[in-house]
Each structure stands twice: as structure tokens, then as C-alpha cells.
Amino acid sequence: MSAAGMNGTCPPGGPEDRAARVALTWLAEPGNRAVWTLVHQAGAPATLDRLLSGDIPDARLRGAVAARSAAGDPRRMAEIVLRRADRLGARLVVPADDEWPRRVADLAAMEMDTGGRINSDIRPPLCFWVRGPWPLGETLERSVAIIGARAATSYGIHVTGELAAGISKSGWTVLSGGAFGIDAAAHRGAISGGGRTVAVLACGIDRPYPAGNTALFDRIADTGLLISEWPIGAEPLRHRFLIRNRVIAAATAGTVVVEAAARSGAAQTMSRVLALDRPAMVVPGPVTSAMSVGCHEILRNNPYARVVTSAGEVLEEIGRIGEYYAETPRGPERRHDHLDEETALVLEALPRNGSVTPEQVAAEARLNLRTVLRRLSLLEIAGLVARTGDGVALAHVSGRNRHDAG
Amino acid sequence: MSAAGMNGTCPPGGPEDRAARVALTWLAEPGNRAVWTLVHQAGAPATLDRLLSGDIPDARLRGAVAARSAAGDPRRMAEIVLRRADRLGARLVVPADDEWPRRVADLAAMEMDTGGRINSDIRPPLCFWVRGPWPLGETLERSVAIIGARAATSYGIHVTGELAAGISKSGWTVLSGGAFGIDAAAHRGAISGGGRTVAVLACGIDRPYPAGNTALFDRIADTGLLISEWPIGAEPLRHRFLIRNRVIAAATAGTVVVEAAARSGAAQTMSRVLALDRPAMVVPGPVTSAMSVGCHEILRNNPYARVVTSAGEVLEEIGRIGEYYAETPRGPERRHDHLDEETALVLEALPRNGSVTPEQVAAEARLNLRTVLRRLSLLEIAGLVARTGDGVALAHVSGRNRHDAG
Incomplete structure (x- = not known):
């Protein structure tokens, strides 16, 4: 079931595989192309052995591994992290698990035409940390991402709440980041609609960022899922949000941007959504609003991005691609x-x-x-x-x- | 130069041709497919003779001509109208004239896929009545239509004014109808930008409708052009606005819709703009605004309709089609x-x-x-x-x- 190669002594999903994936995520940022390729070829434990032996062709990765190894023994860090997660009520989900979300595998083949570092590290996650009562894969199977600006306007907050509630009432999961503004409005709308909501963090799920959303994060962990690729204790570093965005694009059936400033991170996420051939949906707004400039930019720059104005239209766009996601019918x-x-x-x-x-x-x-x-x-x-x-x-x-x- | 066939005794552009075109427009609504086809084949005077003799295969046209002829002699009406126009300072422009706008000829080949009556009567104008100091063809050569709702919001009025002023400052003519709301704001913006503006009426130019815009119409006739296909005295009947819309679509290099209610006339105009392969541009707005619903509908229903948010983007869209309209460079x-x-x-x-x-x-x-x-x-x-x-x-x-x- 796993994308990782088989290894006689360390079966995928077994304790060694799990601990190695945690250690690898601690050594190198998620999405790293070289690490993912090695894991795909030889499995996680063998990849960890190889990285720790210093046998790394990629100079940037070699430097990163050396620096992290100097800060602590990765295998020991993995043990500590797994024990702390257990106390926090968080679980580790790896590709061999039944609840692994199938769509993120599409990141294995995704190619972006820009050559920057962030755009090169777009490979599938090695593992997810999860807090919440639902199976991860089933919950993401019928999910829509709603993303947008932190500095959202009252217009953006209102529209996001309506969209998320409508999507949620239709039995679909809403997924977003954990930021103020559109992200928080999406989760609140989904909760008010009575459905599941998933927050994808760019830091350890022991310390969801920002702290101002703590009460909301607790509510999400109760009624939906808090998930992260980063180990317990990881800081919400700036570049991690960009790495995280590929999961938002890949884990969902489609992504909606509600408000975005010019040249925002939302445009980057949408370029990934389009590269994955998923519906890229944009809520328009007043052309006089700085918080809609990014939305209109996306529409102008991407002929395949589509205008949506309601939850019904979002579901229609997702239906349009003709995929059949009803593997987990609701009551x-x-x-x-x-x-x-x-x-x-x-x-x-x-x-x-x-x-x-x-x-x-x-x-x-x-x-x-x-x-x-x-x-x-x-x-x-x-x-x-x-x-x-x-x-x-x-x-x-x-x-x-x-x-x-x- | 004329699309009409040559006739030894009645050269196109001569007094008989002109009077016959006026009479034909009085007998049948502009755009009538049967009338235009006959004029195209045999010239206007011969077509008028044939219609008045009752030799009309099209039953609907035969009925209309009989009803109109009973109300007055068409040749006599044309004389009266031409004399009244002269007193009003209005001139008749026909296809043989140097100032005839070349783009409206594209209506000869335009096909719409809906079978309704209004959509079948989409052939080129037989003549234009014109008030204003500029040559009609040159003025329309570099023109952009800005259209939208009468019941515009303050957002729509503001955006229209900015767009029209920017287009006008760039040396392009703004063209619109004569209605309250977006139309009036487009003309005011163009005048404030110092450029030319053209109002296309759906009634006689002796009585521009609505009367509440009379001061604006006078200003347009001073600084730009008031034009109409209908003879002096014609009433602004409801169906005439839909007939008029084909000229808005065809006479300009592209059309922008700023605000429109659901299933509005703007959508009809835009379908013609697209059928003519001209840039169909849409200003988005708040999804919470009823006056932007039509705009978003057009974007969702027409993959080739493009979002625009500024005059610069409008000019870019027009530039995109690669046409060269600089026949009349400004200073x-x-x-x-x-x-x-x-x-x-x-x-x-x-x-x-x-x-x-x-x-x-x-x-x-x-x-x-x-x-x-x-x-x-x-x-x-x-x-x-x-x-x-x-x-x-x-x-x-x-x-x-x-x-x-x-």
C-alpha cells in the first residue's frame, strides 16, 4: 500500500518505518525532492541510514543534515517526539496506514515550471501528525480548500463563512491553514455548518500558530482534524507556510481563494492546484479592494481558474471534473x-x-x-x-x- | 465602397440611396435580415420599390411593411425626416460615405446560435443618424464600449468613471448607450478624461431617451457623437434596445461590462461581442452585490470572457488581439x-x-x-x-x- 519500497526487516508502517519518517522530517524539510526520492526507492529506514552516514549527493541536503545532526541524534529526537505526541493525543499517520490520504501521492509527479528552491521541494509528505477524531484519508477524500489573506476585509470574512457553511452542510470537509482572516473564517463557517474542518499547520501540532487562534484550534481538534507534516516542537518558520501550501493544493478536491493581496502566497498555491489539474476557484471582489487584487490577478493569469460566487458553484466545479469521491458515503x-x-x-x-x-x-x-x-x-x-x-x-x-x- | 449592389440610376450614397435607406428604416426595424439581404443584393432604392409593391416572401416583414405603409407614405416620411434632421443639425451617414464605420460590416456574417426573433435580426445598419463634430468612422475606429446596469451601485458608478476616464486619456473613444447608471457614468468619465464619447441611442436623435439625461446628451453632442439607426421621431421602444446592442458590440474594438443583474441585457450584448471575436471584458464585483451577479454569470458561462480591473487592463486586452487601429493618431x-x-x-x-x-x-x-x-x-x-x-x-x-x- 505504501509508496515506499519494501524492506524485509523494516516493513512499511512498522515501528522502524514510522520512527525513520519522523527522524527524516526532523533532518530535512518536508517535500524535499532528494529525500522523498530515496525513501521512494529504498524505504525510510535505509534512507535515514544513508543520510546519517553522510552519503548524500545533494550538497544543500548534505549541509542541512549535518547541521541538524549536530543539534541532536535524529533517532533519539524521533523517540522523544513520538512519546510526546502520544501524551498530547496526537497520532502519526504514514503511507502504509489505512487512513493515509490518497490524493497527496499526486505530488510525486507534479512539475512546476519555476526553478526556485521552494518550488523544487514539492514532493509528497513522508508522514502526517494528526489530532482529532476522524480518519484522515476519509475526511480529506471529499474536501475543499478555502484559502486567502490574513488581513481579510469584512467582505472576505462574510463570504468565506457563507461558502464554508454551505460546503460543510453539503457533507464536504473544509480545509484551510490556521491563520487569522480567511483561514479562521473558513473553519468557523464549516463548524457552524455542522461538518468537518481540517487545519493544516506549518509547525508542530503541539503549538498551533498563531496562539490567538488557540480556542479555535481546540474546537477544530474536537470536531475535525488538526494536521501537520512537522514534528512536535517545530517552529512556524516563514518558508514552512509555502512548503505546507502544496498539501493544501494536493489533499483536496479543489481550492477556493476568497481574498488575496497582489502577488500573494495564494497565487503560489493556485499555481500548484492548476499543476495538479484540480479545480482552481476564485471569489471575485470589488476591483477597488486591495484584498481582491490577488484574486483578479489569478483569474487574469490563469485561463483555467474559475469564478465562483457560492457554495453551490464550488460543488458544481468539483462535480465538473467528473471524479467519483463517494467512497465514504455519509448517513x-x-x-x-x-x-x-x-x-x-x-x-x-x-x-x-x-x-x-x-x-x-x-x-x-x-x-x-x-x-x-x-x-x-x-x-x-x-x-x-x-x-x-x-x-x-x-x-x-x-x-x-x-x-x-x- | 458600399455593401449595397450598384444601380446605374441610383448610385450608392446619392440622394435616392439615402432617402431609400431612411424609408426602409422607417418601414422595418434596423437589423432585419430580409431587408438587409435585399439591399445587399439590389441596393436600397430597388429594395424599397419591391417592399412597397408587396413582393415580400417573409410573412412577418410583409405584415410589418403593410402596417407601416398604412400609417404614411414611406418616401414622404423620409423626405420629412431628412428635412427635420437638417434643421436639428443631424446628418445621415450611409455605407457609401467616407465616415461610415467599417467594423459594423462584421454583423453581415455574425451567426447566433439562438433562434429567437431579436437574435435573427442582427444584420448591419442601413444608415446612422449622427449629431456631433467628429467623423463617425474615425471616432469608432479606436473605441471601447462600456455597458452595464441602469440601477448601478455607487461602486459601479465609481469604477465606470475611472475606467472611462483612463480609456479616454489614452486616446480611445468611449461608447455606451444613453441610460442612467453605467451608461451615463461612462460618458461623464470619458468627458472628464478629455476624449471623445459616443452615445448609441435606440430612438430618434431628436429626442434622446431618457429625458433626465438631456443635459448630458447635449454635452455629448458637443464633445463627441450622438448616433442612432432610427429615424427622427422614433420612440424608444423596449425591443429597440436589444436591436441597438448589436451595434455597441460591433462598432467597437471591445466591450466592458461593469455591473449587470442576473440574466440582463448585458449578457446578450456580450454573447454578440464573443460571436464577433472581439474582446469581451468583465469588471468583477462583490459576490454579495445583486448588480455584479450578471458580471459573474458572464465570466462563468463564457470561457473567453476576461476579467478587467483597470483602464490599463482594458487596453491590454484590446492590444492582445493584435489589431492596429492607429489610423488617427492624436497629438x-x-x-x-x-x-x-x-x-x-x-x-x-x-x-x-x-x-x-x-x-x-x-x-x-x-x-x-x-x-x-x-x-x-x-x-x-x-x-x-x-x-x-x-x-x-x-x-x-x-x-x-x-x-x-x-
């Missing part, structure tokens, strides 16, 4: 909620038993075929409709009558 | 104003004499080549730079030193 009491009128008409037009063609649905619902296809896509994602050999049919996942959905 | 005192920093750097990087390659300009200006190419394109449109066999050179249109441009 029917969630999935039937908040259908818009057209979606309800499409659902009503499906026979209780047997399958029909989308054209038949369109005729019955008196909607045009394009609308019907989009709505069917959303209903399929929601687990309410299934494709059959010759058309579509109601998915009978529970004993409930379809009229519950009206 | 250098106009053209050097308001260069942005990058454009000024590019201009500074050009030698006083001789030509250089864009790559040399990029090296000298320390800008990337893509930026340099875009700025050179704008400077070329502005008449400040000329292409040479092996590169680009300063255009020496006046004796002034290039440092005036800094």
Missing part, C-alpha cells in the same frame, strides 16, 4: 439535506427501481440535458445516484424512501 | 500621458534612432520578454513605436524628444 440524513430545486427535480425524475437515460431524466424533469448531467454528477458524488450499464439509477444505500429527498 | 501631448511604469521603461529602452529587437529591449529595460512584447504592442497602438524590418523603433511623429514620455 442519508446528511446527504439529502440542502438539495437545490433543480437537483431535487432530477432526483424526483428517477424511477424507484430500474435505470433510465439522462435524456429520459431531462424530459421527465423538464430541464435541459446539460443541467441534468451536472446534477446527476453531483448526485452521484453524494452517493444518491449510481451509474448503470445503460444509464443512471437511484442508489439504494438505505431503506429510506426517495421522497425523503424532496 | 503627442495626449499619447505620452499616463504610461505605466513598465511601459515607460520599455519606451526608455528604445534608442533615439535606429531599430532594436524586442530581446534587446527586454535586456535594456530588465523586463521579461513577454512583458516587453505586450508593452510594445500597446505603444504601437498608441503610435509611439513602429515595427521595422528587423525589430522596433521609436515613431518620430513630432519633433519632440522621447524624454517627454518619461
Whole structure:
């Protein structure tokens, strides 16, 4: 199951693999191309041995490893970190675990056309530290990132809250960073919508940054997930936010930027979202607002970035890519909620038993075929409709009558 | 020069041609496909003869002509209208005239995919009534349409004023309708920018509608142009605004929508702009504003519609299509104003004499080549730079030193 190579004495997911991944993340920043490539080829324990022996072709990595090793024995640091995490109620998730999120693997093949250091260190995470009650992979499977400026305006905060609540009510997870402004508004909106929210930190999850959001972080750990690639104790250094951003882009089904200043980090995240072929969505704003300049820049510079103005449009954009994420259907009491009128008409037009063609649905619902296809896509994602050999049919996942959905 | 067929006794542009075009516009609404096709094949006088003889295959047109003829003799009406126009200081412009605007001919080939009546009557104008001191064709050659809602917000009014003033200062004509809201703000902004503005009416230019804009219309007729396809005395009927919109789309180098409600007339105009392969530009706004819903709809429904946030971006979009409209260069005192920093750097990087390659300009200006190419394109449109066999050179249109441009 793991992307890492097999090793007879140190099976992926075993104690040695886990400790080696923690030590490697302590030695070099997550996303490091050379480290990830070695782990992919030889496994984490062998990579750790090799790095500690000084056999490192990459000069920059060799320097970093030497500096970190001088500060402490990486294997000993890993032990300490694992013990402290256990006391904090945090768990380590590695690629061999069932709850490893599958989408981050796409970072293995992502290429960025800029040659800078941050853009070269974009490989998949070696591990995640996780606090919260939900399985990580299942929670991220149906997730949307909402990102934006710390110095958000009341407009941005309001729109973010509405978007996040709508996404959350539709049974999708909201994911964001931990910053003030748009990030915090996204988590609060998702919590108010009754769904899960995930904060991806750029520091140890023992000390989520900024401290001003501590009460919010505690609430996220109770109702959603706090996650980080960095070991317990890691500081929120500036460059780590840029490294972290690749996980926001890769772990979700799509990313929405609500407000961003000119040449902001949001543009960098969006370029990764686009490089990963995920929906890159932008909320426009007043052209007179400095906090919308970055949003409009992204729209002007990326023909594939799309304007979105509501949670419904966000879900439509995600449905557009035609992926099927309903591996973890929610209970029917969630999935039937908040259908818009057209979606309800499409659902009503499906026979209780047997399958029909989308054209038949369109005729019955008196909607045009394009609308019907989009709505069917959303209903399929929601687990309410299934494709059959010759058309579509109601998915009978529970004993409930379809009229519950009206 | 005329699109109309030649006729030995009635040369295009002669008195019979002119009177027949006025009579035809009085008999049938402008844009009528059947009338335009007959005029194109046989000329206006022969078409008028044929329509008045009742030899009309199109049943709808036959009905309209019969109803109008019963209200008065079309030839007599044309005489009256031409005499009244002369007293009002308005002139008739027909395709054979030097000042006929060349771009509206593109309506001859435009096809819309919707089958409605308004969308079928999209053929070129037969004539324009014009009030104002400038040649019509030259004025429209370098023009941008700014359109939007009557019930504009203060945000829309402000942004429109800034856009129109910037476009006007760059030596481009602003064109709009005559309505309250965005239209009026566009004209006011253009006048404040010191340039020409053109109001395209959907009624006779003796009675520009709405009357509340009378002072503005008088100012437009003094400093720019008031134009209409409808004869003196024509009422501003509702459907005429939709017919008029095709001229807004076709007469300009590109169209900007600033504010629009959901499913507004602006969306119809923009679909024509796109059908004509002209830049369709949209100013975004708060997603919480009902007056920006139409703008965001246009962006979501048309992948080729582009976000613009400033006059500079509007001119860049128009420059992007690579057309060269600088047939009527303004005086250098106009053209050097308001260069942005990058454009000024590019201009500074050009030698006083001789030509250089864009790559040399990029090296000298320390800008990337893509930026340099875009700025050179704008400077070329502005008449400040000329292409040479092996590169680009300063255009020496006046004796002034290039440092005036800094």
C-alpha cells in the first residue's frame, strides 16, 4: 500500500518505518525532492541510514543534515517526539496506514515550471501528525480548500463563512491553514455548518500558530482534524507556510481563494492546484479592494481558474471534473439535506427501481440535458445516484424512501 | 465602397440611396435580415420599390411593411425626416460615405446560435443618424464600449468613471448607450478624461431617451457623437434596445461590462461581442452585490470572457488581439500621458534612432520578454513605436524628444 519500497526487516508502517519518517522530517524539510526520492526507492529506514552516514549527493541536503545532526541524534529526537505526541493525543499517520490520504501521492509527479528552491521541494509528505477524531484519508477524500489573506476585509470574512457553511452542510470537509482572516473564517463557517474542518499547520501540532487562534484550534481538534507534516516542537518558520501550501493544493478536491493581496502566497498555491489539474476557484471582489487584487490577478493569469460566487458553484466545479469521491458515503440524513430545486427535480425524475437515460431524466424533469448531467454528477458524488450499464439509477444505500429527498 | 449592389440610376450614397435607406428604416426595424439581404443584393432604392409593391416572401416583414405603409407614405416620411434632421443639425451617414464605420460590416456574417426573433435580426445598419463634430468612422475606429446596469451601485458608478476616464486619456473613444447608471457614468468619465464619447441611442436623435439625461446628451453632442439607426421621431421602444446592442458590440474594438443583474441585457450584448471575436471584458464585483451577479454569470458561462480591473487592463486586452487601429493618431501631448511604469521603461529602452529587437529591449529595460512584447504592442497602438524590418523603433511623429514620455 505504501509508496515506499519494501524492506524485509523494516516493513512499511512498522515501528522502524514510522520512527525513520519522523527522524527524516526532523533532518530535512518536508517535500524535499532528494529525500522523498530515496525513501521512494529504498524505504525510510535505509534512507535515514544513508543520510546519517553522510552519503548524500545533494550538497544543500548534505549541509542541512549535518547541521541538524549536530543539534541532536535524529533517532533519539524521533523517540522523544513520538512519546510526546502520544501524551498530547496526537497520532502519526504514514503511507502504509489505512487512513493515509490518497490524493497527496499526486505530488510525486507534479512539475512546476519555476526553478526556485521552494518550488523544487514539492514532493509528497513522508508522514502526517494528526489530532482529532476522524480518519484522515476519509475526511480529506471529499474536501475543499478555502484559502486567502490574513488581513481579510469584512467582505472576505462574510463570504468565506457563507461558502464554508454551505460546503460543510453539503457533507464536504473544509480545509484551510490556521491563520487569522480567511483561514479562521473558513473553519468557523464549516463548524457552524455542522461538518468537518481540517487545519493544516506549518509547525508542530503541539503549538498551533498563531496562539490567538488557540480556542479555535481546540474546537477544530474536537470536531475535525488538526494536521501537520512537522514534528512536535517545530517552529512556524516563514518558508514552512509555502512548503505546507502544496498539501493544501494536493489533499483536496479543489481550492477556493476568497481574498488575496497582489502577488500573494495564494497565487503560489493556485499555481500548484492548476499543476495538479484540480479545480482552481476564485471569489471575485470589488476591483477597488486591495484584498481582491490577488484574486483578479489569478483569474487574469490563469485561463483555467474559475469564478465562483457560492457554495453551490464550488460543488458544481468539483462535480465538473467528473471524479467519483463517494467512497465514504455519509448517513442519508446528511446527504439529502440542502438539495437545490433543480437537483431535487432530477432526483424526483428517477424511477424507484430500474435505470433510465439522462435524456429520459431531462424530459421527465423538464430541464435541459446539460443541467441534468451536472446534477446527476453531483448526485452521484453524494452517493444518491449510481451509474448503470445503460444509464443512471437511484442508489439504494438505505431503506429510506426517495421522497425523503424532496 | 458600399455593401449595397450598384444601380446605374441610383448610385450608392446619392440622394435616392439615402432617402431609400431612411424609408426602409422607417418601414422595418434596423437589423432585419430580409431587408438587409435585399439591399445587399439590389441596393436600397430597388429594395424599397419591391417592399412597397408587396413582393415580400417573409410573412412577418410583409405584415410589418403593410402596417407601416398604412400609417404614411414611406418616401414622404423620409423626405420629412431628412428635412427635420437638417434643421436639428443631424446628418445621415450611409455605407457609401467616407465616415461610415467599417467594423459594423462584421454583423453581415455574425451567426447566433439562438433562434429567437431579436437574435435573427442582427444584420448591419442601413444608415446612422449622427449629431456631433467628429467623423463617425474615425471616432469608432479606436473605441471601447462600456455597458452595464441602469440601477448601478455607487461602486459601479465609481469604477465606470475611472475606467472611462483612463480609456479616454489614452486616446480611445468611449461608447455606451444613453441610460442612467453605467451608461451615463461612462460618458461623464470619458468627458472628464478629455476624449471623445459616443452615445448609441435606440430612438430618434431628436429626442434622446431618457429625458433626465438631456443635459448630458447635449454635452455629448458637443464633445463627441450622438448616433442612432432610427429615424427622427422614433420612440424608444423596449425591443429597440436589444436591436441597438448589436451595434455597441460591433462598432467597437471591445466591450466592458461593469455591473449587470442576473440574466440582463448585458449578457446578450456580450454573447454578440464573443460571436464577433472581439474582446469581451468583465469588471468583477462583490459576490454579495445583486448588480455584479450578471458580471459573474458572464465570466462563468463564457470561457473567453476576461476579467478587467483597470483602464490599463482594458487596453491590454484590446492590444492582445493584435489589431492596429492607429489610423488617427492624436497629438503627442495626449499619447505620452499616463504610461505605466513598465511601459515607460520599455519606451526608455528604445534608442533615439535606429531599430532594436524586442530581446534587446527586454535586456535594456530588465523586463521579461513577454512583458516587453505586450508593452510594445500597446505603444504601437498608441503610435509611439513602429515595427521595422528587423525589430522596433521609436515613431518620430513630432519633433519632440522621447524624454517627454518619461
